[in-house]
Amino acid sequence: xxxxxxxxxxxxxxxxxxxxxxxxxxxxxxxxxxxxxxxxxxxxxxxxxxxxxxxxxxxxxxxxxxxxxxxxxxxxxxxxxxxxxxxxxxxxxxxxxxxxxxxxxxxxxxxxxxxxxxxxxxxxxxxxxxxxxxxxxxxxxxxxxxxxxxxxxxxxxxxxxxxxxxxxxxxxxxxxxxxxxxxxxxxxxxxxxxxxxxxxxxxxxxxxxxxxxxxxxxxxxxxxxxxxxxxxxxxxxxxxxxxxxxxxxxxxxxxxxxxxxxxxxxxxxxxxxxxxxxxxxxxxxxxxxxxxxxxxxxxxxxxxxxxxxxxxxxxxxxxxxxxxxxxxxxxxxxxxxxxxxxxxxxxxxxxxxxxxxxxxxxxxxxxxxxxxxxxxxxxxxxxxxxxxxxxxxxxxxxxxxxxxxxxxxxxxxxxxxxxxxxxxxxxxxxxxxxxxxxxxxxxxxxxxxxxxxxxxxxxxxxxxxxxxxxxxxxxxxxxxxxxxxxxxxxxxxxxxxxxxxxxxxxxxxxxxxxxxxxxxxxxxxxxxxxxxxxxxxxxxxxxxxxxxxxxxxxxxxxxxxxxxxxxxxxxxxxxxxxxxxxxxxxxxxxxxxxxxxxxxxxxxxxxxxxxxxxxxxxxxxxxxxxxxxxxxxxxxxxxxxxxxxxxxxxxxxxxxxxxxxxxxxxxxxxxxxxxxxxxxxxxxxxxxxxxxxxxxxxxxxxxxxxxxxxxxxxxxxxxxxxxxxxxxxxxxxxxxxxxxxxxxxxxxxxxxxxxxxxxxxxxxxx
Amino acid sequence: xxxxxxxxxxxxxxxxxxxxxxxxxxxxxxxxxxxxxxxxxxxxxxxxxxxxxxxxxxxxxxxxxxxxxxxxxxxxxxxxxxxxxxxxxxxxxxxxxxxxxxxxxxxxxxxxxxxxxxxxxxxxxxxxxxxxxxxxxxxxxxxxxxxxxxxxxxxxxxxxxxxxxxxxxxxxxxxxxxxx
Numbered sequence: 003x004x005x006x007x008x009x010x011x012x013x014x015x016x017x018x019x020x021x022x023x024x025x026x027x028x029x030x031x032x033x034x035x036x037x038x039x040x041x042x043x044x045x046x047x048x049x050x051x052x053x054x055x056x057x058x059x060x061x062x063x064x065x066x067x068x069x070x071x072x073x074x075x076x077x078x079x080x081x082x083x084x085x086x087x088x089x090x091x092x093x094x095x096x097x098x099x100x101x102x103x104x105x106x107x108x109x110x111x112x113x114x115x116x117x118x119x120x121x122x123x124x125x126x127x128x129x130x131x132x133x134x135x136x137x138x139x140x141x142x143x144x145x146x147x148x149x150x151x152x153x154x155x156x157x158x159x160x161x162x163x164x165x166x167x168x169x170x171x172x173x174x175x176x177x178x179x180x181x182x183x184x185x186x187x188x189x190x191x192x193x194x195x196x197x198x199x200x201x202x203x204x205x206x207x208x209x210x211x212x213x214x215x216x217x218x219x220x221x222x223x224x225x226x227x228x229x230x231x232x233x234x235x236x237x238x239x240x241x242x243x244x245x246x247x248x249x250x251x252x253x254x255x256x257x258x259x260x261x262x263x264x265x266x267x268x269x270x271x272x273x274x275x276x277x278x279x280x281x282x283x284x285x286x287x288x289x290x291x292x293x294x295x296x297x298x299x300x301x302x303x304x305x306x307x308x309x310x311x312x313x314x315x316x317x318x319x320x321x322x323x324x325x326x327x328x329x330x331x332x333x334x335x336x337x338x339x340x341x342x343x344x345x346x347x348x349x350x351x352x353x354x355x356x357x358x359x360x361x362x363x364x365x366x367x368x369x370x371x372x373x374x375x376x377x378x379x380x381x382x383x384x385x386x387x388x389x390x391x392x393x394x395x396x397x398x399x400x401x402x403x404x405x406x407x408x409x410x411x412x413x414x415x416x417x418x419x420x421x422x423x424x425x426x427x428x429x430x431x432x433x434x435x436x437x438x439x440x441x442x443x444x445x446x447x448x449x450x451x452x453x454x455x456x457x458x459x460x461x462x463x464x465x466x467x468x469x470x471x472x473x474x475x476x477x478x479x480x481x482x483x484x485x486x487x488x489x490x491x492x493x494x495x496x497x498x499x500x501x502x503x504x505x506x507x508x509x510x511x512x513x514x515x516x517x518x519x520x521x522x523x524x525x526x527x528x529x530x531x532x533x534x535x536x537x538x539x540x541x542x543x544x545x546x547x548x549x550x551x552x553x554x555x556x557x558x559x560x561x562x563x564x565x566x567x568x569x570x571x572x573x574x575x576x577x578x579x580x581x582x583x584x585x586x587x588x589x590x591x592x593x594x595x596x597x598x599x600x601x602x603x604x605x606x607x608x609x610x611x612x613x614x615x616x617x618x619x620x621x622x623x624x625x626x627x628x629x630x631x632x633x634x635x636x637x638x639x640x641x642x643x644x645x646x647x648x649x650x651x652x653x654x655x656x657x658x659x660x661x662x663x664x665x666x667x668x669x670x671x672x673x674x675x676x677x678x679x680x681x682x683x684x685x686x687x688x689x690x691x692x693x694x695x696x697x698x699x700x701x702x703x704x705x706x707x708x709x710x711x712x713x714x715x716x717x718x719x720x721x722x723x724x725x726x727x728x729x730x731x732x733x734x735x736x737x738x739x740x741x742x743x744x745x746x747x748x749x750x751x752x753x754x755x756x757x758x759x760x761x762x763x764x765x766x767x768x
Numbered sequence: 769x770x771x772x773x774x775x776x777x778x779x780x781x782x783x784x785x786x787x788x789x790x791x792x793x794x795x796x797x798x799x800x801x802x803x804x805x806x807x808x809x810x811x812x813x814x815x816x817x818x819x820x821x822x823x824x825x826x827x828x829x830x831x832x833x834x835x836x837x838x839x840x841x842x843x844x845x846x847x848x849x850x851x852x853x854x855x856x857x858x859x860x861x862x863x864x865x866x867x868x869x870x871x872x873x874x875x876x877x878x879x880x881x882x883x884x885x886x887x888x889x890x891x892x893x894x895x896x897x898x899x900x901x902x903x904x905x906x907x908x909x910x911x912x913x914x915x916x917x918x919x920x921x922x923x924x925x926x927x928x929x930x931x932x933x934x935x936x937x938x939x940x941x942x943x944x945x946x947x948x
Contacts, residue, residue, distance in 0.1 A: 070812075070820070193948025201946030211946035218814060218833050222850040250852045323929055403928035404818045404835040404850065412947075421947040430945055600942035617939040621815045623923065623930035624940035750948075 003121075004041070004093040010116045013667060013676035015696070015717050020261070021671045023281055024234030024241065026269030028670075029081035036665060037088035045550060049087045049522055052549050054078040056611045060536050060546035061087055062168050062521045063660065065412040066237045067217050067540035071611035075272055080238035086660045089501075090520040091550055094121025096502055101127055101136040110507035114477060114733065115664045117502045123517035124554035131511040141558065141566070144514050149570035151467055151494045151512075158185030158446070160466045162456045165191040165425045166473025167414025168521065170534035171543070172590045173560040174416070174423035175597075176583060177471055180568040182434070183443050183576045187450030188465075191425050192473055193417045194453035195480070196376060198750040199384030200410040201421070207392045207635060209627030212418065214407035214620045215371055216540050221246045222405040225367035228285070229257040229296055229391075230377015230754070231411055234264015234671060235657040240373075240411065241268040245282050253363055256285035258377060259293045259652065259727050260682075263671040287359060291350050293650045293727045294755050296378050297387040297639050298349035299357065300394045301341045306361040307397050308335055318365065320399025327625065327632050328396055334634035338393075349641055351724050369405030370395065375413070377652070380754040384745040386637035393634055401632065402620050412539040414661065415521075419537030422598065422616075427452050436597045443576035453479060454749050457741055460488035468510065469496040471560060472518070474503040477662035480739040480751035481711070498563055500553075503663065504733075519559045523548040527562070528585035534561075535591070535608055537616070543601075544613025561587060644726060644757045648704060649687060652754040653732035653739070662733045669731075674719065681760065682721035682729040691760060695720045698763035701730065703738035703756050711738045715763045728758065776882065778896045781875040782904040783865045785912050791872040792842045792862045793920035794911050800918055804910035805903045815939075816923055816930045830854060830886050839925035841933075853884030874907070876900055 037046045052058035055078060056071045063083035068074060079087070100120065106129055109117065126144040127136035139147070152161055163181045165174055181189055193201070201211040208214075220226065220243045233240040244254060245268055256265035265288060269281030276282075291299060311318040324331050347354060364370060372395060378387050392401075392408065400406035412418055424433055427450035434445040451459055457479060459465045468475075468489065479485040489495060492510035499506070500520045506513070519525055525532045525548055533547040558566070565584035572578070582589045588605050595604040600616050607614045619625065625632045644650050655661070656669035656678065668675045672682070681701060688695060697718045703711040713735050723729060732753065743752045784791050794800075798819050801808040809829065810822040817836045822829055832851035838859075839845045846859035858878040865873040878900055880890045890896045911917070922933040932940070 191948065196948060198946070198948035201948045205944065205946040210942075210944050216814065218818060218820070218850075222833060222835075320927070322927060326926075326931065327929070399927065399929060402930060404833075418947050421945070422943045426945060428945075433943075433945070598943060615814065616942050617815060619940040619942065619944065621817075621930065622937055622940040623816075623932045624936065626936070626940065626944055630935075748948075 003095050006094050006119045006121055010113055011667070015677040015680060016675040017719055018673035018675065020673045020722070021263040023267035023269055024264035024671060025081065025238060025271055025276065026281065027271060027277060030271050033081040033084035036085045040088045040092040040094070042093060045091050045093070046088055048549050049091050050077065050079065050084060053083060053087055057545065057547060059087065059522055059548060060415060060544065062090065062415045063087065064237045065167070065415050065417060065539040066239045067538045067542055069217060077272065082235065082238060082660065085665055087522060089118070089660070089665065091522045092121050094119070095553065096120045096123050098125055098127070098138045105134040106136065106507055106509070107134050114504060114662060115667065117504065117507070118663045120502045122501060122553035123499055123515060125517060125556050127515040129509060129513040136513070136515065141556070144516060145567050145570050147512070148494065148496055148514060148567060152184065152571050155466055159188060159450070160464065161186055162188045162190065162451060162460070162465050162468050164453070164456070164468065164470045164473065164475050165189065165420050166471065167192050167417030167420060168472040169420055169560060170416060170536060170546070171419045171423050171594070172534050172587050173471065173564060174420040174425050175590060175594050176561060176564045176568070178424040179437065179441065179578065180564055182437060182445040183441070183568070183572055183578060185446055187427050187429070187446050187448065188456065189425050189427050189450055190453040190456045191417070191420055192414055192478060193421060194749070195478055195751055196414070196417065197379055197410050197412055198748040199379035199745045200374070200388050202748040203385045203388035203392065204408065204410070206627065207389055207633045208401070208620050209625045210619050212541055212618060213409045213539065214401060214618045215409045216615070217243055219405050219407055220244070220371060220409070221250060222369065223247055223252050223371045224369045224405065225363055226252055226254045227257060227370070227372040228254060228265060229372060229374040231373060231375030232258070232262040232264060232654070234262055235655060236375065236413060237411055238264065241284065242270060244268065244284055245270055248282055253286045253367070254284055255287045255289065255360055255363065257289045257291050257296060257299065259291060259724050260729060261288060261290060261722055287363070289352055289356055289360070290724055291352060292724045293377070293652050294381045294383070295350035297383050297390050297637060298346045299352070300387070300390040301338060301637070302343070302346040302350070302357050303361060303364065304338045304390070304394055304397060305341055306357070307364070308338055310361070310365060319397050323399035324396065327402070327623070328634055329629050329631040330634035334393060334636055337636035345641065364398070369403070370398065370400045371405070371407055371409055373409040373411050375411045377754055379745070379750060380752055382743070382745055382752050382755055383637070383639045384750060385747040386639060389635040390637050392632070396632055396634065402623060410539070416536040418539060418541070419535070419543065422537055423594070424598070433597070440593060440596050441576050441578050452749055454741060454744055454751065457481070457485050457488045460491055463491055466493040467496070468492045469498070470505060471498045474505045474662045476505040476508045477503065477733040477736065480736055480743070480753065481741040482733070482737040483711070484741050498560055516563055517554065517557050518563060519548070519552055519557045521546060521548060522550045523552040524550065525559050527559070532587045534587065535613070541616040541618060542613055543608060543616060545608055561590070645704070647691065648757050648759045649683065649726055649728040651701065651728045651730060651735065651738065651756040651758045653735045653756070654729050656731055672721070677717065678731045678734060679716045680719045680730065681716045682719050682723055684723045684725055684727070685720045686725055687728070688718060688720055693718050693760060699760040700763050701735065701738055701758045702761055703740065703758050705740040705743060711740065713737050718760070776880045776891055776896055778878040778900050779875070780897065780900045780904055781873055782908055783867065784872045784874060784908050785870065786872060786915070787870050788842045788862050788864055788872045790917050791874060791911060793917035795845060795860065796921040797917070797919045804906045806906060807899060807903065816921060817925050817928055835928060836925050837928050839923070841922050841924065854886040855881040855883055874904065876904060
């Protein structure tokens with residue numbers, strides 16, 4: 003067993019010039035260095051040779067699609083995937099003795115990085131209301147405690163069941179089945195905080211909540227937009243697809259406030275030009291847009307396209323597509339022509355010539371894909387921006403044809419699959435009817451709580467039990483102080499986890515840690531070794547099978563935990579064979595195939611190499627929304643401008659970080675080393691605000707309600723951000739994001755649009 | 769030498785003793801091409817307008833994606849490859865043959881750019897024509913002997929966009945709720 007570092011490192015901030023390219027040989031060395039620090043060379047070898055291979059382990063790092071079978075590399079992973087999988091495969095262990103030595107209060111003083119470094123959880127633990135320590139508890143007692151608490155609630159709606167994207171399809175299906183058989187739709191998930199705006203807008207306009215493209219489309223597109231995303235750190239394997247697209251002649255336009263290394267150049271460590279050459283340029287044009295300016299940009303482009311059609315009737319817009327497949331064009335066109343260029347230029351911060359160059363590239367391209375991520379969705383007008391992207395694609399028929407389409411790039415590995423399996427607080431009646439028919443109980447029809455509303459309900463004392471299936475809800479959620487207070491109000495919080503995190507130290511009066519098998523580990527049940535299934539960002543459902551011996555003999559799989567909990571809680575209510583489900587995951591998949599459309603013959607089809615490609619109705623020429631046609635929409639917006647002396651802050655991940663978990667305090671692509679408490683500000687704003695580089699400041703967010711939200715002691719770093727825009731790492735800055743600051747329509751927290759002022763550290767405003 | 773080469777065009781026709789509907793429907797079952805075609809080793813139909821093809825002679829293999837640009841039931845299928853190294857496009861037209869209502873004339877026009885290894889090899893005089901002719905003969909032998917099609921896709925494709933033959937084709941029946 004490896005030992006965790008005894009003390010947290012406390013280094014001085016050092017900055018270097020931001021990198022102009024991503025990956026290359028350093029990516030390999032950093033991945034191996036981290037992996038070998040976590041576990042043995044043998045385990046590193048097993049994980050890395052199996053990751054993302056057919057019949058191997060699906061990398062839990064991100065949801066990017068794998069190349070088709072026969073086209074995968076021997077090393078089919080990225081630096082961050084390698085780090086993440088070996089972070090799970092670590093040889094470090096958190097034992098009962100560890101919890102005897104560390105009180106919950108002490109652990110809560112440790113950093114996120116320090117908690118994660120302690121290693122894998124190995125046995126169920128309980129913190130009693132009158133104690134500040136976790137102590138061992140048997141599985142039977144732990145699940146009995148939880149079941150009794152649930153059964154004692156006045157209403158099933160006093161419980162919340164949160165899902166994070168690590169949970170498998172099988173686990174997610176069982177969790178929603180259990181929650182609904184228990185009697186509630188309170189099923190928030192991590193996607194409430196990531197791509198809810200995408201799903202909402204796509205569902206409304208196209209009738210499907212998922213992206214429309216596959217890797218083949220990316221490879222053959224003429225023009226690819228990368229909007230509000232940082233592929234170099236958050237989905238590096240996307241760079242391989244972009245490299246192939248460029249080899250095929252594609253042009254790429256990157257739209258982002260920060261000139262991220264992965265948007266500029268990619269050195270693929272698996273080919274010669276990436277190892278000893280200059281790699282491949284990614285963005286042919288980089289638009290350094292103001293945070294939140296994407297809606298204005300696409301409205302400007304749409305206005306340009308309409309005007310180009312005026313000048314050359316029948317030559318610019320795809321009138322055949324618009325006439326046959328869409329609705330609302332005339333109203334949209336009238337509205338688009340009214341948007342003022344002055345507003346567009348102000349909102350985007352871009353010169354007109356830059357937008358004209360984009361227009362020219364669009365007009366020269368027959369096949370256009372727009373990829374986007376949280377820079378688009380975590381804005382007040384995130385839904386409207388995705389709608390406008392759909393308008394943009396439809397104008398030239400870039401939906402439903404090869405090499406074109408909409409590509410929301412999702413983060414967590416099975417975040418899409420969990421939603422497919424019914425993890426949503428507002429599932430349609432057709433799904434609930436199917437559940438009722440298959441399992442013989444009446445599912446609740448009242449809509450449940452999403453993440454933001456769950457926090458509100460906990461804050462108000464309406465939730466007594468919180469169960470988190472994977473993830474780190476306390477740190478992923480907005481408004482950290484409010485969220486922490488809300489969680490602490492619960493009578494019981496339960497975390498099904500693999501590693502220690504803040505959601506174990508910020509907990510309810512009673513707290514349970516239920517340690518689960520990881521994705522990398524063998525899962526042996528009564529009928530033998532099991533595999534699980536996941537769905538990637540491109541709607542491909544495939545298997546994942548762990549290869550390592552489990553971190554502890556007493557771990558249970560997520561499926562086993564949920565089945566045992568359901569048996570204890572439901573006492574035979576509903577005709578659900580929880581015993582059989584736990585013994586044979588194939589039986590779960592059989593039942594999934596009877597409830598969820600598109601999953602027919604699930605067990606047979608999913609084991610084929612590459613698994614199942616779920617079709618997208620848009621690519622079948624079907625738009626199953628309320629009007630049966632793709633909808634053009636009119637999207638109004640307000641200028642997201644910070645008042646004088648303020649900046650618009652976006653929160654972001656460092657390169658050495660996976661979701662809420664930093665792996666080190668470094669961010670080598672951005673040239674930040676030794677500290678995460680930094681705020682990136684443009685040199686002009688540093689001067690304009692009377693600050694100096696390296697100065698220590700508090701970040702104070704501005705919001706209605708009179709509550710001051712302050713993140714203390716950050717160092718100012720001069721960085722090439724757009725004027726008026728700043729950036730800082732999450733989750734440290736989640737404390738600044740007001741719970742009520744959400745995207746219109748989707749209720750998604752606006753982590754990319756926080757208005758802040760910078761005050762000298764420790765000097766309150768007077 | 770290469771620069772002097774022109775786009776190679778091959779026109780081949782064949783008469784089949786099956787009705788147009790049968791011939792057309794069988795042709796739309798791209799994944800069954802390896803059953804009768806010699807050079808087609810594997811086909812993966814990703815969606816109605818996009819498929820992945822593996823072709824080869826002996827031990828040699830070449831893979832490419834193909835887009836269907838236009839498709840009209842009982843009339844035509846027009847495609848283009850999405851491969852920068854082997855750029856080819858073509859169309860196959862189905863019409864009742866002059867010899868009777870239960871027979872069909874299938875005409876294939878294939879255009880190959882002299883790019884990449886496959887494109888250059890295809891320039892060998894007469895080679896592409898012989899391959900197309902031979903594969904049409906295989907198709908004739910196959911469909912005439914089995915007598916009826918093994919499946920059908922009756923949708924329309926115009927300018928790369930799919931227009932389904934029914935309001936909710938089976939492949940469109942998938943989860944549609946928002947995915948966050």
